[in-house]
Amino acid sequence: MGKDMQELVKLTESPGISDNDERSLWDSTSRVINQCWKGFLDCGERGWSLIPFWLASVDRTKENTKPFRPYIAPMTRQRYIVYWQQYLVFCMRSIMLEPAVQFTPNQEQCLRELMGLLGEDESVLDTKVLELSVLLIRHSDYASQRSSLIYFSGVMGYKVEWKQWRQPHDYTTILAGLQFCIRVVMLESALPRRDRGNFTEDTEMNPVDTFRIVRDKWLVDGEGIYDQVIV
DSSP states (O other), rough: OOOOHHHHHTTTTTOOOHHHHHHHHHHHHHHHHHHHHHHHHHHHHTTTTTHHHHOOOOOOSEEEEEEEOSOOOHHHHHHHHHHHHHHHHHHHHHHHTTTOOOOOOHHHHHHHHHHHHTOOHHHHHHHHHHHHHHHHHHHTTSSOOOOOOHHHHHHHHHHTTTTTOHHOOOOOOOOHHHHHHHHHHHHHHHHHGGGGGOOTTTTTTTTTHHHHHHHHHHHHHTSHHHHEEEE
């Protein structure tokens, strides 16, 4: 309340051609989400058929009856990725320009570390972008700071051209895109693709058990950011 919505919406816009640091973050975010998507597809290639059902479910106690879809039209997936690109650019701009947007100490430290890596080695930057994304998603309901993701979702709900809030049919696609990114990011966080070859029949915890440790806390109804983004 009391904010100039037009100015807040500007914080979500894609970088200009000459904004090298913002463009570096924008491009890195696209690489990271695409790699997370490939990580999801890798589960199917390994025959880990239960993972997509648990990934699609928001019930802590049981998997969904339908799996998380292994096919999304490329244009739709790109549009979903843009929402996460907008979110991270929004965070970087906000930490310098918009004091109403809040971050936990760990989130702020990671964000500032990321800003110091812009323009550097892509692999190092991408690792930090994934780390920041996970920290932003894993924002406890009990943190004293308000979630920047919820704040961003509110800003995205405003249509500058109309000077009013978006209608449901125009807004739910944004929420769907954010949920898509949250899911694939948290899957990669819980089951890094580089470590998946370590699972064997003798491993104490199988991939589903390992994924559920993260999933049952952060990707279910009544817990954490995912629940609030659904609402």
